Amino acid sequence: MKSEVRQPRQSRSIEKKNKIILAGYELFSEVGYYGTNTAEIAKRAGVSTGIVYGYFQDKRDILICVLEIYIDKVLEPIYKILDKLLGPIAFDTLIPKMVDEVLKIHKKNTKIHEALHSLASTDEAVNAKFIQLEDRITQEIINKFCALGVQIENAQEKIHLAMNILQAFSHEYIFDKHEYIDYIVLRDMVSQTIINLFK
Amino acid sequence: MKSEVRQPRQSRSIEKKNKIILAGYELFSEVGYYGTNTAEIAKRAGVSTGIVYGYFQDKRDILICVLEIYIDKVLEPIYKILDKLLGPIAFDTLIPKMVDEVLKIHKKNTKIHEALHSLASTDEAVNAKFIQLEDRITQEIINKFCALGVQIENAQEKIHLAMNILQAFSHEYIFDKHEYIDYIVLRDMVSQTIINLFK
Amino acid sequence: MKSEVRQPRQSRSIEKKNKIILAGYELFSEVGYYGTNTAEIAKRAGVSTGIVYGYFQDKRDILICVLEIYIDKVLEPIYKILDKLLGPIAFDTLIPKMVDEVLKIHKKNTKIHEALHSLASTDEAVNAKFIQLEDRITQEIINKFCALGVQIENAQEKIHLAMNILQAFSHEYIFDKHEYIDYIVLRDMVSQTIINLFK
Amino acid sequence: MKSEVRQPRQSRSIEKKNKIILAGYELFSEVGYYGTNTAEIAKRAGVSTGIVYGYFQDKRDILICVLEIYIDKVLEPIYKILDKLLGPIAFDTLIPKMVDEVLKIHKKNTKIHEALHSLASTDEAVNAKFIQLEDRITQEIINKFCALGVQIENAQEKIHLAMNILQAFSHEYIFDKHEYIDYIVLRDMVSQTIINLFK
């Protein structure tokens, strides 16, 4: 009956909607979804609380939009890297570069990643989007392999494993949690492990 | 000013405290920390809402206790496995067994793991406990290696990487999220990767 | 300070104002005054939310206009019936016709009547208009009696009583609420009661 | 899942619940349902806003309870009057007494009646309760007639008509809206009309 959310067409409105998403992005990063209230989001975005509900169905809707922004932020550099791959793949040199690249992506988005990912367990839509993100990355890599004529057995499983390793490693690396770990050694180990996987 | 939280010495009280923790454990598993309220915990535990604050400082305090229980539940089977290792280690056969074992542990505790882990990003103490958990597992394995005279270069880093891989894989395996993945193949791939790591 | 509410003189504007009133009329009928919001009224009228406040002081002002329309809708057929009365009145045949006529009027306007009348208890102006409506009907009938030379003792009281009876009956008849009531019998009873009143 | 409303068994609690209902009763009477907010109800009842939701599901639930109280208040004196009727009914003297009695009931409850009745058009449960109220009164009178061996054709319809007339008249009488009406004359007219009905 209600629930019609303005779909802003004018640039001014889009700008405002983006401001709200950005405010949500920041606040979710800083204090998490449950630590953020809509008034705060509005304030940070420089708008009134009311208008937030002009652009979004509810608080969770902001979350979903933030999530989408996040996903784009993650996918974009990955696509860029893959686009550059033209000739035959030299995994020995490619993988270490990739690892560094993924590390960079993670560094930029750690906080929001944590905030968003922590909701996957209770919010099915959020969970689905994360799954989809993995699917898209996997697919993109598969496509690249095809395009370059690279034949790899169980490619999908390998890619997934590589992604998992990279993700876990990035997390560890960024938080630098364990003092007894030499993260440089760990990084090279990760690279080598993935290289072995694709050899 | 604030009266201390009772440290129950009598068995009756300890039992009651445990009931509350168990109720929290269940509810956090089922609907997450934010989906649970203290009244519900009390009800599930069969106690009054008031007494909850006799045993715990606040809701978060219950969380911490639940987390500790969880950690014990995870550590216990790992310790057991390691205790059984007596002779020289045959990684080729050991690792696959380990993988299965870890999978089992995860299967039992997935929900609560998700619920608790999702709080690590906003709660420093929770985060610390998860880090500590990894530390303890790492240490235990290192100790075992020492005891058995196994010499491995960069053991700590390798163990960590193996843990990360296992954890990520377990998560994937349990949720069976991607239909294009053959999880049996993936499992064997995980085993082999870890074996290679320690060879 | 408050700028006057436009009194539209141009036909275009009058048309627009009427559209808004009509939209209010419909929506109040459908979901009541409190179930309707101004945005919805504007949308239904095909105008912007802002302009509503160009034609009306506030939401309540629309209500008052709707009420006026309603009153006209009720009065018009009553006037028409009375206009037709030319010769000496044969109550025996007139009253049953009247009853049917009033029933018809009610049937057409039940919903809006309910919506509007329910506000009389909290809104003095609404209440006053309903009183005035009764006054006007009473006066019109009195006038007719005079014109036709009909002499009736306590005419005003009788007319009022007849109106009350008719109104209450119509309400009952339309909603058909009580299954144990034979509404045809009731209708004839009403007619007879009123006939007796004027005999 | 939630929605469990305390069913107070202790007198203290019942008292408090009644206080809230009374506060609602008063406020709904004074400013109507929509003019009342829960905070106000709580304040008037001398309790916190929170506890209101310990006793009632939501604001509307208070309304329903108020309505039930109102219904009892209306039924009680009617039952009392009927109970007194023992011998053969002398409608000539009974009806005028009845009229006065109903007038008294209405005088006491006008405001709340208005407030509650105005909600019947948008709230099905409220509507149903008002219908039921009429049903109960009708039934009670029918029973009395039976008990006293009074045989009346179309008794149900007559009773309904009488109720309607009485109700409408009471409303008119209490508000004394039309200055040109002699309400004493009207009252006697009402009595006589009803007497005629049952003769």
Next chain:
DNA sequence: AATGAATGAGCCTTCATTCAT
């Protein structure tokens, strides 16, 4: 005259925590 985005007060409701018993 007209638009519709924007405002912000206000409402209902929840829930961690306290307190009288």
Next chain:
DNA sequence: AATGAATGAAGGCTCATTCAT
């Protein structure tokens, strides 16, 4: 130790009304 009623701050959301364009 225990109860569970009570508190009240806080949150999400709505909507009559205003304002920049």
